[in-house]
Amino acid sequence: MSKKSKAQRVHERLAAIELRQQEIALRQAEAEYDEFQAARVGNFYLFGDIDEQSAAKLIKEMDAWFAAHGPENETISLTLNSEGGELAAGLAIHDALRTYSTLGLEVCIGVRGEACSMAAVVLQAGDYRIMGKASRLMVHQVSSGGAGATSEIRRQVEHLEATDRALAELFAERSGKFTADWFELQIHDRDLWFTPAEALERGLVDAIL
Numbered sequence: 001m002s003k004k005s006k007a008q009r010v011h012e013r014l015a016a017i018e019l020r021q022q023e024i025a026l027r028q029a030e031a032e033y034d035e036f037q038a039a040r041v042g043n044f045y046l047f048g049d050i051d052e053q054s055a056a057k058l059i060k061e062m063d064a065w066f067a068a069h070g071p072e073n074e075t076i077s078l079t080l081n082s083e084g085g086e087l088a089a090g091l092a093i094h095d096a097l098r099t100y101s102t103l104g105l106e107v108c109i110g111v112r113g114e115a116c117s118m119a120a121v122v123l124q125a126g127d128y129r130i131m132g133k134a135s136r137l138m139v140h141q142v143s144s145g146g147a148g149a150t151s152e153i154r155r156q157v158e159h160l161e162a163t164d165r166a167l168a169e170l171f172a173e174r175s176g177k178f179t180a181d182w183f184e185l186q187i188h189d190r191d192l193w194f195t196p197a198e199a200l201e202r203g204l205v206d207a208i209l
Contacts, residue, residue, distance in 0.1 A: 040074040050085030050118050059096045075106045084117025087142060097125035111135040124174045129205040137194040140187050175203035
């Protein structure tokens with residue numbers, strides 16, 4: 001067997017170096033693409049009570065992510081595990097998520113544990129709503145510890161009834177499978193619980209995973 005010439009060995013060495021450089025460049029490009037793709041999905045979490053502080057923190061985080069990534073944004077993913085909380089705080093989160101949807105982002109909300117009361121309202125802000133197989137969903141009438149003169153209490157009751165009606169219409173619209181009147185009747189003076197299968201059947205979620 002004839003030995004390779006020095007020129008052949010040099011050529012093969014240069015070819016190996018070039019191939020190695022190409023592999024490194026490819027891995028760098030793949031890593032940059034993965035980073036770019038990851039930046040297009042914002043992952044957020046809402047665990048525990050929904051109140052003014054938790055709502056402000058979540059909305060601030062989502063706004064910062066949206067501002068940082070601009071037109072590359074594609075999806076906001078929110079994971080929920082909450083027993084609910086304050087009405088105004090929950091509505092603020094719901095409306096913020098719907099705003100992102102109108103700006104062209106896909107809003108995906110998943111329940112891992114439970115979504116009760118206002119957390120169930122927040123869930124309805126998702127373009128795509130998911131429940132874990134062991135999760136549960138609960139809705140009920142709006143409550144308030146109102147006090148004051150009889151006339152003031154009467155106005156508070158009227159406000160709560162109007163809010164109940166608005167939320168019933170929200171659930172009915174997202175479901176497409178029941179009316180607001182039916183929903184108000186079902187939650188009158190009681191908590192209404194749904195298993196994942198029941199929530200899917202009633203149109204309150206889109207998938208069980």
